[in-house]
Amino acid sequence: MTEEKKQKCACSGSATLIFSCSGAADTCEIADRASREIARRGCAVMSYLAGISENISGFIVSARGAERLLVVDGCKMNCALNALKEKGINDNIIHLTVTDLGFVKGKTKLSETVIKTVVCEMQKKLVEF
Numbered sequence: 001m002t003e004e005k006k007q008k009c010a011c012s013g014s015a016t017l018i019f020s021c022s023g024a025a026d027t028c029e030i031a032d033r034a035s036r037e038i039a040r041r042g043c044a045v046m047s048y049l050a051g052i053s054e055n056i057s058g059f060i061v062s063a064r065g066a067e068r069l070l071v072v073d074g075c076k077m078n079c080a081l082n083a084l085k086e087k088g089i090n091d092n093i094i095h096l097t098v099t100d101l102g103f104v105k106g107k108t109k110l111s112e113t114v115i116k117t118v119v120c121e122m123q124k125k126l127v128e129f
């Protein structure tokens with residue numbers, strides 16, 4: 001990643017879209033809450049995974065045109081990543097799976113500490129990309 005992109009991440013992430021699997025499981029909720037926190041901090045803008053799955057053209061065009069996509073899944077099923085790939089959206093993806101951080105699906109209690117851990121990992125990946 002160029003230095004210019006890194007600088008944009010640090011001050012304004014408007015060119016970065018976030019997609020979270022946002023399903024029903026605890027790790028989905030963690031993915032969703034951490035994504036919202038990243039958006040609240042101005043590092044990126046939340047998008048709408050169902051808009052991709054439902055072929056809503058505006059969402060697909062936005063995802064294809066974004067400088068980066070931060071994709072957060074709750075578990076190894078990687079629903080969000082697969083939904084994007086199914087539509088041919090493969091480029092500039094930064095991907096994170098909550099269970100890869102040691103959190104167990106179905107056994108992780110939501111807490112500020114858990115969300116903070118995921119947010120920190122997301123920020124680290126954004127800076128590294």
Ligand code: SF4
Nearest residue numbers: 021023074075078079
């Ligand atoms: S990625 Fe895993 S946790 Fe997220 S919606 Fe899919 S099955 Fe559920």
